Amino acid sequence: MKRKTLTQFLIEQQRKEEALPAQLRLLIEIVARACKAISHTINKGALGGNLGSLDSENVQGEVQKKLDVLANEFLIDANEWGGHLAAMASEEMDTIHRIPNRYPKGEYLLVYDPIDGSSNIDVDLSVGTIFSVLEAPADASGREIREEDFLQPGTRQVAAGYAIYGPQTLLILTVGTGVYEFTLDREMGSWVLSDERLRVPETSAEFAINMSNQRHWDAPMQRYVDECLAGKTGPRGKDFNMRWTASMVADIHRILKRGGIFMYPWDKRKPDVPGKLRLMYEANPMGFLMEQAGGVATTGYARILDVQPEKLHQRVSVIMGSREEVETVAAYHREA
Ligand code: AHG
Ligand code: MN
Ligand code: MN
Ligand code: MN
Numbered sequence: 001m002k003r004k005t006l007t008q009f010l011i012e013q014q015r016k017e018e019a020l021p022a023q024l025r026l027l028i029e030i031v032a033r034a035c036k037a038i039s040h041t042i043n044k045g046a047l048g049g050n051l052g053s054l055d056s057e058n059v060q061g062e063v064q065k066k067l068d069v070l071a072n073e074f075l076i077d078a079n080e081w082g083g084h085l086a087a088m089a090s091e092e093m094d095t096i097h098r099i100p101n102r103y104p105k106g107e108y109l110l111v112y113d114p115i116d117g118s119s120n121i122d123v124d125l126s127v128g129t130i131f132s133v134l135e136a137p138a139d140a141s142g143r144e145i146r147e148e149d150f151l152q153p154g155t156r157q158v159a160a161g162y163a164i165y166g167p168q169t170l171l172i173l174t175v176g177t178g179v180y181e182f183t184l185d186r187e188m189g190s191w192v193l194s195d196e197r198l199r200v201p202e203t204s205a206e207f208a209i210n211m212s213n214q215r216h217w218d219a220p221m222q223r224y225v226d227e228c229l230a231g232k233t234g235p236r237g238k239d240f241n242m243r244w245t246a247s248m249v250a251d252i253h254r255i256l257k258r259g260g261i262f263m264y265p266w267d268k269r270k271p272d273v274p275g276k277l278r279l280m281y282e283a284n285p286m287g288f289l290m291e292q293a294g295g296v297a298t299t300g301y302a303r304i305l306d307v308q309p310e311k312l313h314q315r316v317s318v319i320m321g322s323r324e325e326v327e328t329v330a331a332y333h334r335e336a
Pocket of ligand 3: 113115116117248282
């Protein structure tokens with residue numbers, strides 16, 4: 001097999017008519033390099049002394065794992081000096097991180113979830129790193145970047161992806177020209193193209209949701225899942241299977257590869273909070289990948305990528321995956 005590395009792939013993208021800018025190529029390579037370092041640290045597990053929790057909480061009130069904080073630092077250290085970023089933001093930082101004055105600045109904004117699925121770290125299940133890239137607004141040049149500069153809808157993303165640290169370490173990437181998968185070759189230390197133009201099957205009979213929250217959902221969600229559970233003799237006329245990993249990366253990765261629907265809907269326990277997952281560094285990058293692979297991503301009422309963020313750590317209701325299933329859920333929301 002002729003191997004194509006991430007570097008080769010990105011250079012080819014740079015030479016295309018709709019050329020990938022050189023700074024964006026550099027940014028993606030640096031994020032991918034940080035993910036390699038995160039992968040090695042996760043692999044060492046207890047031997048590296050990096051498992052377990054800290055005493056600290058992040059801005060969303062979650063107890064931080066040692067790896068949440070370490071991975072966040074890896075991404076800062078890798079990206080700060082490169083000259084391609086104006087600022088970054090992450091799940092594990094209260095507010096934005098500006099590039100220190102000792103480094104040159106670039107025009108991109110990086111938003112990331114350093115470790116997604118952190119509750120799975122200590123039990124050796126797949127976790128990942130999710131990232132999204134935006135351009136700094138044109139009027140931001142020559143002044144300090146502000147949090148408002150990040151508040152752009154997902155349609156403005158110029159790249160997005162995730163690394164998944166599972167049985168294999170993979171990087172899934174889109175720069176708006178389809179979805180590509182790279183596998184980490186540990187001996188060579190390089191990312192090698194292993195699947196391209198990923199397509200989410202249009203139909204599926206597999207759903208992913210935390211069923212323990214069922215009694216808290218609203219009517220359209222209750223209806224959809226009840227109908228899945230009713231199986232072949234129910235209104236949907238097919239038997240469904242259920243999977244829930246509690247790592248969004250793992251659930252979304254399965255869906256990108258073999259189809260299905262992922263849902264983390266709003267629920268009654270916190271009527272004023274639109275959902276659990278975060279718009280800027282979970283829903284938007286995954287929504288961009290999903291659409292680039294032919295799938296659909298909605299809040300139930302609106303396309304996720306169209307949601308105008310009002311806060312950096314804003315939460316959102318998430319329903320995404322195979323077209324037929326997501327459109328069924330969206331129709332139930334419209335009818336309700
Ligand atoms: P994070 O570990 O970055 O805070 O994200 C956790 C998210 C997501 O990965 C997953 O789909 C969901 O939380 C799981 O939530 P439950 O524990 O409520 O099932
Ligand atoms: Mn978290
Ligand atoms: Mn997450
Ligand atoms: Mn996280």
